[in-house]
Amino acid sequence: MSKLRKKFLELLLCVLIIFTCVVVYGEAQSKSFLVDCGSNTSTKADGRIWVGDSSPNNSLTLSSVGFDAIASTTSIKSSVLSEIYKSARVFETTLNYTFDGIAQGSCFVRLHFSPFAIENHNVNESSFSVFANGLRLMRNINIQGEIAHKNLILQSSGHNSTASSLVKEFLLPTGLEKLVLSFIPEEGSFGFVNAIEIVPVLDKIFKESVAKVGGSEVELGLKGRGIETMYRLNVGGPKLGPSQDLKLYRTWETDSSYMVIENAGVEVKNSSNITYASANDSPVAPLLVYETARTMSNTEVLEKRFNISWKFEVDPNFDYLVRLHFCELVVDKQNQRIFRIYINNQTAAGNFDIYAHAGGKNKGIYQDYFDPVSSKNDILWIQLGPDTSAGASGTDALLSGLEIFKLSKDGNLAHFIKFDPNGHSVSDSKMRIIWISVGAGIATIILFTFLVTLVVCLCKIRRNKSDDSKSNPPGWRPLFLHVNNSTANAKATGGSLRLNTLAASTMGRKFTLAEIRAATKNFDDGLAIGIGGFGKVYRGELEDGTLIAIKRATPHSQQGLAEFETEIVMLSRLRHRHLVSLIGFCDEHNEMILVYEYMANGTLRSHLFGSNLPPLSWKQRLEACIGSARGLHYLHTGSERGIIHRDVKTTNILLDENFVAKMSDFGLSKAGPSMDHTHVSTAVKGSFGYLDPEYFRRQQLTEKSDVYSFGVVLFEAVCARAVINPTLPKDQINLAEWALSWQKQRSLESIIDPNLKGNYSPESLEKYGEIAEKCLADEGKNRPMMGEVLWHLEYVLQLHEAWLRKQNGENSFSSSQALEEAPESSSLQACSNQDSSEMEKSQTGSTLHNME
Structure with a gap:
């Protein structure tokens, strides 16, 4: 009996030891650091205890003390964090905060700044940088200017914002169990920090692979990248403080300040039985975010072309991760709410049905999208709008939450731009007076020149009208x-x-x-x-x-x-x-x-549909597309500025007696932009159905506008139907949209001309669809040049000819061999040489019938 009791006690002791180890390990892994900078005592704020950075039991190391600053009671605005904003650590030389025992994985680092009067220091002139384990988080930042700039942005949208503090949040990889935050003042200046917050992230809240806007999935490589939270919004709901997000203590702002038209969306709420679609999603957002949402104000308008839009100022030349939160609060079956998601004027998702994605009503889900922002863009648009393929009852849209994260680039998260104490860019402030002076002088000169020109022109017009009336009808x-x-x-x-x-x-x-x-x-x-x-x-x-x-x-x-x-x-x-x-x-x-x-075989369109002419074979269609592509490539490259056709369509592609394709009708053509310009600003002209949507929106014409129109021609050639047919169902009226949706599913063969069935190489059709899809990219910068299109089409033709030889029992010919023998530079060079030769002949006055 005693032996049995002894063994029982030993077993119990082992269990207690294991339990103690697990608890201690768990605490170590989930340890948070809440630091009240410039204080030597503990402070309670937002329901948590913040330890002073000069307190003896603070679990951190300071490389230098700097000095403490205490704010007057009247200078601090009341908030849940006002207690920790009453003090600050001020530094005039490099200051390092070293934290040991950081959890493996990643952690949220929040830096709190709330400027107040500091003796012998002007906070308006403060400027400093911040690094975390060598990753640059901020560069020469002026806190007062940043706060003022944020207030200006919100006030410009009609919201009275008087924020007096700034919180910068970063998600950092911390694999070394140590985190060193370095605060480095600009030479001759100083810096300060009010509080530092480090919260470990034990659950995985980001996926490594996400969908790229307008493209396929991309790998983010987050293990070696830092992330900055730019925006986090509770859409359609109230502001949520850290105490309402108990796992990660995040703050969720309201979205109305960022809406382009606030009354374009109405708030909806349903707090009953809200759950996560997946249990793994619980750390992504609190359920309170999914209990509210914003939907479209009016879904019964005749023209379903309006969107709910949010506009955000971002740092250019960085990659961004956009996270959208959804929870269907109203409809209780599929196909009742279908909409499109646009990010920076590109389609991120079409035919989006929350109910179908979540697997039911009242289930919270999220979607991540990757969007690289160019160096010339500092605005990020998020828009939800009707999907034209949906019926009248399915054109509504809904959004519950929104987050925008900036990803580090080459060890850097900082974008260098300084704002003065009024929130204006420093460079803008300095240049404003200069530009006003220069502008006034230029305006005077222009006005004088205009008056002189007007008088001369009026005199000339009167004289010309007199001459014309005498000699011409x-x-x-x-x-x-x-x-x-x-x-x-x-x-x-x-x-x-x-x-x-x-x-x-x-x-x-x-x-x-x-x-x-x-x-x-x-x-x-x-x-x-x-x-x-x-x-x-x-x-x-x-x-x-x-x-x-x-x-x-x-x-x-x-x-x-x-x-x-x-x-x-x-x-x-x-x-x-x-x-x-x-x-x-x-x-x-x-x-x-x-x-x-004379072009004996008329237009390409007449051989595709709408006539009794024999249908063209797949090879003939490819050769017609290649011929017209060669003509367009010559237009774009055959002269110094190039020529933009502006009316590319199948009725302007003519076929001679040998079915050689030639471009015609240059009545709308425009000379391309000069060397120091990227586009030609001009009124929109062209043919409906072929018109480049980017050109239509911006009235900025480029060679890529022809490329878009040619992409429509490519789909028209393979589908053999009109580009606009109002008699068809809504989702089929516009050929470009309809064919593109099938192509993105890699199912183009489902809608091709029945006359082609069984008479084409599947591999050639696949490559053909891919280049047509690229031509129809939403943004011109993502479309290929016409020379690239020509190369791919010639490659498609070689694939098809290889397939024909194989069908006829000749030697097999693989796609890799076709690629090796594809025309590449030799073909384009030959084309270029031919163009140059023919241009020279043109300049010497030779006519085409003599040349050929």
């Missing part, structure tokens, strides 16, 4: 007025021979009106092959049997005249095998007629 301006001013003067003085010589050297042969009438049987309507705002296009035949296309402008109509003149200017200096060529002109008897080579 109303509304018509003859060709020689626009070809060359000196030519016009020559003709006005009887020098028509000079006009003929100049025009022949730039525009080919000059036809007589009698020759044109004979070629078109006196403009027989039976020979009309097209019509536009400028007039009709006729098929004609010269005496030698050459077939031509004749574009005749309507003399008494101004419609299309500017576009017609643009086409004259463009075609007079463009020569390329894949551009429809200008043969000559006629300007007799106030006619304005251009003569082109």
